[in-house]
Amino acid sequence: MSLEEHVQGMAKEVTIELGGPDVMVADAAVAQVLPLAPRGWEYVMTVNTRGLFLCCKYTAGQTIKQRRGGRIIGASSLAGKTGLLLTSAYPASKFAVRGLTQAAALELGRCGITVNAYAPGVIATAMTANTIGADGNFLSSDEESAAWVANYFEGRPIKHTGKSDDIANIVSYLASKEAHSITGIRISVDGGIY
Template identity: 50%
Template sequence: MSSKGIALVTGAAQGIGRAIALRLADDGFDVAVNDLSPNSQVLDALVDEIKQKGRESFIFVADVSEEEQVKEMVEEVVKKLGGLDVMVANAGVVGPRLARLTDLSAEQWDRVMNINARGTFLCYKYAGLQMIAQGRSGRIIGASSVAGKKGLATQAPYSASKFAIRGLTQAAALEFGPHGITVNAYAPGAVDTPMLTTGSPDPVALLSRASFKEMSPLKQIGTAEDIANLVSFIASKESQFITGQSISINGGLFFD
């Protein structure tokens, strides 16, 4: 079965990243998946699912905040699958819950910024270098957030990192556009994933779910598949005239 192209999805072990990897496989892409080493077994199961769809897949364990690891990851994707057509820089963390700015440590700030902002920069950089070298255009896609369009109290590092991704996406779109490479980001609102709630009876998590649901005109929160549907379109040839955008997908929680 011929491939529609080669995709790499970071932070693919669960939630939105996992849904994106499966959707791109359904769309006809061979899909490399990435996450941290504690999630290796979960990634193994994901690779099996992708292969059952008739697509090629493999795991590359890496920390996206480490430059050499990201460089090696892209090189390995090219070596094993034959190139790179879609980079989905999905990996990210929320940071400490309900932490006021004045209570944050510099270490807590750096951790969120390193994974979310620096990690996305490194993925954009090395995907861009590879796609330019290939000369066959490409799609680079990042993960912003509703928190990257309107700051959230008690989530300063997360909001700052997601605003940074929007700026990075716009700058990269300008630089990579002449090579036929589009660069966009998805900006979800509340999505029913482990990042929203750990599944434990945490009253804060439960309150967040109820609050987000009430704030949405649709009176619902999103699913990982909702986000994957958007990424599917951004990754497609049909999206060729869209670049530099951070597209809100939030059930009306926030209007651009």
């Protein structure tokens, strides 16, 4: 999703095959932990932030030509609200998603395109598979990380680990006609941590 020619090709293919994009969901994310070299930082920023920018650029361009409005939905994170221990690039990229979402909403609203993001907390996915145990609790070999995670779980009113369906439900709503007046926001799906 971070290679311009791939995203541009995807937008063209959707236009040829389906008559153009009505809804675009940019749901790619990667994270790296310390030690983080500049190359790792660039990789995280490229996938998480540049990918959303390119999807906005090329799908919005096609959607504007269609003159029927549309929806752009990006993936932010709990990390887009607060820094996370040992993952500096990931929160930086997700804060950028928030800013891009708000700016794109302002720019594209006049064209009938809403731009929003969802911000998951801990969701059981392939990306979190090595950090969440079968019981839904975090696995950590680092005392500082374990303390942070324990505090995170303790502070949530809803204690369960989120599921992919929780995200799918929010995305489905944001993509719907009923969400026509919602733009420029980030909806948290994190068990009420904030």
